[in-house]
Amino acid sequence: MNAGGAIAAGRESGRVAPELMAEYGGLTRAALDRYLDRRENCAFLRDLAADYPRRGGRMMRPAICIATARAFGACSEDAVATAAAIELLHNALLVHDDIEDASLERRGRPTLHRLHGVPLALNAGDALALMSLAPLFENRARLGTALAMRLLEETARTAAECADGQALELGWRDRNVLDLAPADYLEMALKKTCWLAVIHPLRVGVLIATRGAVDPDAYVRFGFLVGAAFQIQDDLLNLVGDESYGKERDGDLWEGKRTLILIRLLALAAEAERERIAAVLACGRERRTESDVRWMRRLIDRYGCIEYARRVAHGLAGAALHEFSRHFAELPDSRDKRFLEELPAWVIERA
């Protein structure tokens, strides 16, 4: 479903999430353009750096940042630079992740390294990561130095969490780690996905609005539960999503990612099946065959791993709603508060 269709469907259902993400996404894109266009055209860099940010995307991260800040009393303008920084860092990490995962598609098009080669793509990713610092420094003028530095510190922590999570996932694949439990997966998702996708936007939104007067740790649980449900839904879409998903179908199996679905399969598979899965995962993507992937995909269905993961995602979304009722309920009613309340449902319903 395209953005216009999603907004129309959202209006019909009384949900604000699609409309608000489009609105705050538009604000963020305008800010992004200022940074992406700032330099004279630099051969082999500017267009590459701008490629992923301009492919679209739902802009969930910046929308959470702006909505949280507004829900706590700030105006959009206070948060839009930080939202742009989040989106720039997110895109930088996507470029690097796609290289590390040898992914083929991103947002419906070939990945950057497939289009331009690994060295140039890597450089564009580095540039995007460094570019994400600029709006954070420019925060000084609007938010003051102390708060701007606090936001930088939060960003540094987020970057460290992301690197930790990505290292876990890559290490598991590199060493063909099979003895994993849901707790391992959730810890990896917490670091790799949840922190940048939800926790960080929430934290900086709260800090911006309250000028650091409120401890943002109170919102980590909500952010984690939403983010974990988001990641599991992403894993599910990789296996069952339609063309609008924008990534290679069954790409996680081709890449050997340790998703909750695969961990569940490894736990339920018979001994002989587990040995064959281990052998398939042990060889690199280039040596994995279509029949290997199809076989694993059938096993996933046979053992009900899809349904299990879906139910866990729903459970996490329910727990997120519980956390919302504990930590956000006393905020004045607003469209932004409703958006945050809708997030747990949105992340597990998105197609």
Next chain:
Amino acid sequence: MSANDRFRRPDPVRAAPLRGWSALVRPGGVPESGNDHSGNDRRVSNVSVDEGASASTSAPDAEIADAVATAYRVVDRHLSAGREAARTLGGTSAEFESAAHGADRADNGGFAMLGDGLEELIGEAARAFAGMMPAFAAMMDAVARPPYAGFGALIGQNGIAPSRQNSEAVPGPNFAFEIASVRPVRVTLDLTPGADPATLATTGLHALEAGRPPVTEVAFIPGGAGGRPVLSIRVPANAAPGIYAGAVVDRENGEPRGAISLKVCE
């Protein structure tokens, strides 16, 4: 049935609470707030994870409850580790909170990006950090907004946002703000290092636009609620939206000690 017969109710349909997470969140949507048709609260609340995990649920429900309980354990362990690390480091954020001087704030030059802009950017980062570390001043920003009902820990009943609470980490006075205004306002107080709240004074806040009356009811109260110094500002109801600013001096010796900036919004 005679009056002496004992009334017997039919056996209940179920004898245990429905605590499985999947019963609370149904596929295809998260339950809305409020009551369902049977009058039960459909919102996921008042059910602890431990209760959910230990409830007598069917096997699939128990698996989901277990997964949610695991999620809580993972995030709580992560939070504990973060807090421990922060304690060990002594709170680096407090250092960043210090030393918000006007010169830093006035600089909004922006940074050229990519290629040659990166050197400037990195240099700017280094300068910003270097300028902050040695100086410890108390800087308090406050945003006065309409009151948040029930949000008393953060915002007072009169819509006041107090300064940062981590007084252990921030050397220097930790001010509270008392602001009375019918319009939304934003107050920034910048003080030099070593400013003594007991001797601070200001002559009021003057509008940048000529001809507008100043905001004169501005006072420093050394021992306010909880012993914290308070900056009190009463904005007249007829004050025009705009920027008002004033110097802060030491009443003992007349030395400048900082500035107050007040933005009265529409």
